[in-house]
Amino acid sequence: MDRASMKTSSLLGMAVVLLALVLPGHALVCKKCASVRSTSCTGRTTPCPYGSACTVSYALIDGGDGPWPLYALSCGPKNKCGTKGSASMPGGGTVLMATSCCTTDNCIPDLPSLPVVSPAPNGLMCPSCVVSDADWCKPTKLMHCKGNENMCILEATRVTGAISMSSAVRGCATPNICELERHQHYNNETVGDFRISCKKASVSESTRQSM
Template structure:
């Protein structure tokens, strides 16, 4: 093969990306977990996620492993609501059926940062609102509402509202994953706390519509 032809073939391979297979599983007692292997989409990697929900009376760990985007790799963050805190850490690897390193959770901070957010939790709805408030600490510099819809082996909606890190607003709270026939669709809506969250969302929608009408 001529050098030019070889170069074109290599360019074609690199531009279209490549795909690997990852195990898909979850475990409620920590890590690791074991599951069947599934092919990932192009350029995805194997992503391990460790979540720890802490309340006054309990701790609930959950470890998941599945295909995911590189933007989810090696991050951590937290979301604090009126009954507890959710901390998340991720890690990745990019070889067929590999096991990523153990994810690292963010430290718990008691240093208040001056932000106060509405806080609530619902096990039955993807929206919640109460008059409860929570004082934010550390890197939790956003007020956030996370809405989840689960379908497949389990069907339910739930929601959390409170103080959130940027990683929850931008990555952890906005994901769609499928793990062992369970589909989890999460959406995160965040504000800087200057106005109530739903007012801020309506304002953003109005601004987008006005821009389209004008231009």
Template sequence: MADLLRYLLIVSALTTPGLSLSCFTCLDLTGAYCTGSPVTCSAGYSCVTSLSVTTVGSTNQSLSLSRGCAAANQCNITGSLTFQYGKVKIVTSCCDTDSCNATIATLPADNATVNGLTCRTCASDTTDYCYTDATLQCNGAETLCGRMATYLSGTASVTNTIRGCATPSVCNILGNVNGAFGSLNTVVKTFCSSGCVGLQGTFYLSSLMMLILMKIIF
């Protein structure tokens, strides 16, 4: 019995949130595969794989993938944001052993069912805010209006924003996550509301999402 109790205590200690994992960190802006060097994550963080698909118009589509460290509220997220020029979809999945690579999750399916929400929609490649009288009928699970302001600093400096219909899963990502890939520092601030008049609330998305949104505007 003593040996069994000791074994259980060891297992519990190894799986207790708060221990630091070593996770690979990498970024691929042209596909769905990347490898990198391991880094030590903050206590309680998991190893995350994040896949984004950006569609502009009906045919222009690009995939991007990143691996790194993530807090629990950044794990197992499936969401999207639709604006006047296209759509961004993102999925994240996590694992909790040293140097693990989480399996890439399935992207959310398109849903053309109108849900009754109308949001303003616009895009800017020069500022972190845009406003327009143009509106967008929201579909499926995109039941909130969202505005994403993106920032890139380091060897390049870029600020832009998109505005449209967003899923709650995107809007509920909390925390302050600043990303660094080589000499580039990235952050995304997102504001959400239940209607098109006035967006409120703020949070930071993963650095990968920032880079994908940056590519949409250009």
């Protein structure tokens, strides 16, 4: 697998975590579906927990081969409505994510606007690495963070069943992406385990010297 494919695989794993807002329960009913490289989807209706909203989660992923969207409809907690975040990976890979909500049965929320990330370094640095054959990677170099990305992230993906794969990526992220922590996804043939861990980014040596 070439480096661009490795990066795209790892970013896709992260995006699945970002879109994982489905919850069990009964109250409002919402559509549940997901699509890759599209900004719409069709699927079945699912009951939601009390206090939930119908949520659209939208991510734009760029692993170096051009940006492409990932779109999901689901039940989601109201306190996640309007969430926006970003993550940057080694070699220029990025994930932009946003959510929007509505609160009537089977409503389809408007497509949320994605955050605008400044390309300018923010003076912070994080360890970076990317692998496609393990769910952990040893940092190989430091990367400069940008915009509001002030956390260092490790995203680990492991899929078992009909399809087996694992990947890991380290880079920079905004704090709200770090709040996702862990999600497990099941279907008839595969089990996916997606984990995120974070720590605060460190001040780069050049920034420290200028203080």
